[in-house]
Amino acid sequence: MGWGLRSLRPGPRRPAERPRSTRPAHKRGRACLRVPLAGADWPRRASLPAERGGAWGGAPMEVAAMGESRVVSRAEALELGPGWRHACHALLYAPCPGRLFGRVPLRHAVLMQMRFDGQLGFPGGFVDPRDSSLEAGLSRELREELGPGAAPLSLAEGDHLGARFAETPQRLVAHFYAKRLSLEQLRALEEGATKAADHGLEVLGLVRVPLYTLRDGVGGLPTFLSNSFVASARQQLLQALGALGLVPEAELRRADAVSRKGL
Numbered sequence: 018m019g020w021g022l023r024s025l026r027p028g029p030r031r032p033a034e035r036p037r038s039t040r041p042a043h044k045r046g047r048a049c050l051r052v053p054l055a056g057a058d059w060p061r062r063a064s065l066p067a068e069r070g071g072a073w074g075g076a077p078m079e080v081a082a083m084g085e086s087r088v089v090s091r092a093e094a095l096e097l098g099p100g101w102r103h104a105c106h107a108l109l110y111a112p113c114p115g116r117l118f119g120r121v122p123l124r125h126a127v128l129m130q131m132r133f134d135g136q137l138g139f140p141g142g143f144v145d146p147r148d149s150s151l152e153a154g155l156s157r158e159l160r161e162e163l164g165p166g167a168a169p170l171s172l173a174e175g176d177h178l179g180a181r182f183a184e185t186p187q188r189l190v191a192h193f194y195a196k197r198l199s200l201e202q203l204r205a206l207e208e209g210a211t212k213a214a215d216h217g218l219e220v221l222g223l224v225r226v227p228l229y230t231l232r233d234g235v236g237g238l239p240t241f242l243s244n245s246f247v248a249s250a251r252q253q254l255l256q257a258l259g260a261l262g263l264v265p266e267a268e269l270r271r272a273d274a275v276s277r278k279g280l
């Protein structure tokens with residue numbers, strides 16, 4: 018089955034499955050749900066650029082206290098049929114040669130956003146039945162949340178990094194994309210984001226993720242990871258940083274462990 022409107026249309030939901038809404042009034046009816054994602058890493062893809070080669074290797078992170086979910090390819094996700102909702106979010110990043118305090122390499126600029134609910138997440142959102150494809154839905158959401166500067170980004174199937182689906186609390190597939198920009202493009206996005214329709218409403222501001230760990234072993238990425246993240250965003254961040262080779266995996270594991278122990 019190819020992409021079709023039917024595959025995006027949510028099926029009937031039992032009232033017991035309906036979560037309490039924290040949505041702004043204008044988006045009520047479009048459910049905001051936590052997606053419990055855990056377990057194995059996203060499949061590696063031969064088509065990934067060389068810099069995406071880092072393998073996650075050992076035990077998966079965030080297994081504890083997570084519900085059941087499964088990895089699914091983009092094509093398989095589209096075969097799930099009616100009754101499944103799809104959400105697409107994207108990690109936008111750029112090489113960043115600068116050094117903090119003149120000595121700590123910044124490595125890359127990676128964008129996340131502070132959401133209306135006080136949690137951190139990636140730009141993106143639910144795909145609507147009227148969107149012609151997952152990527153069209155993602156592009157629409159990026160324009161709403163990042164402003165007109167997002168229009169030329171044109172995320173494509175090839176930028177799909179992975180997806181997971183879960184049956185509870187609602188049948189939802191969480192797709193994740195990554196796109197490498199130039200630092201100039203990323204800066205232009207940051208500057209233009211205050212013109213976005215959602216700015217000051219659903220999106221309170223863009224933030225860059227610190228990809229370094231400071232000398233005290235806590236400042237930087239470990240502290241950032243101790244923030245509150247929406248749904249699977251924290252896991253998506255860690256997996257993408259590893260898969261894209263933006264942070265060495267040993268450092269990622271350490272930052273994850275430190276942030277969990279309590280700072």
Ligand SMILES: O=c1[nH]cnc2c1ncn2[C@H]1C[C@H](O)[C@@H](COP(=O)(O)OP(=O)(O)O)O1
Nearest residue numbers: 049050104106138139141142143248249250
């Ligand atoms: O960054 C994210 N990573 C994974 N899942 C996310 C992220 N942000 C939100 N979500 C979840 C929460 C909801 O179940 C859906 C859609 O949420 P949202 O992006 O707020 O949707 P709209 O912009 O209102 O369309 O994904």
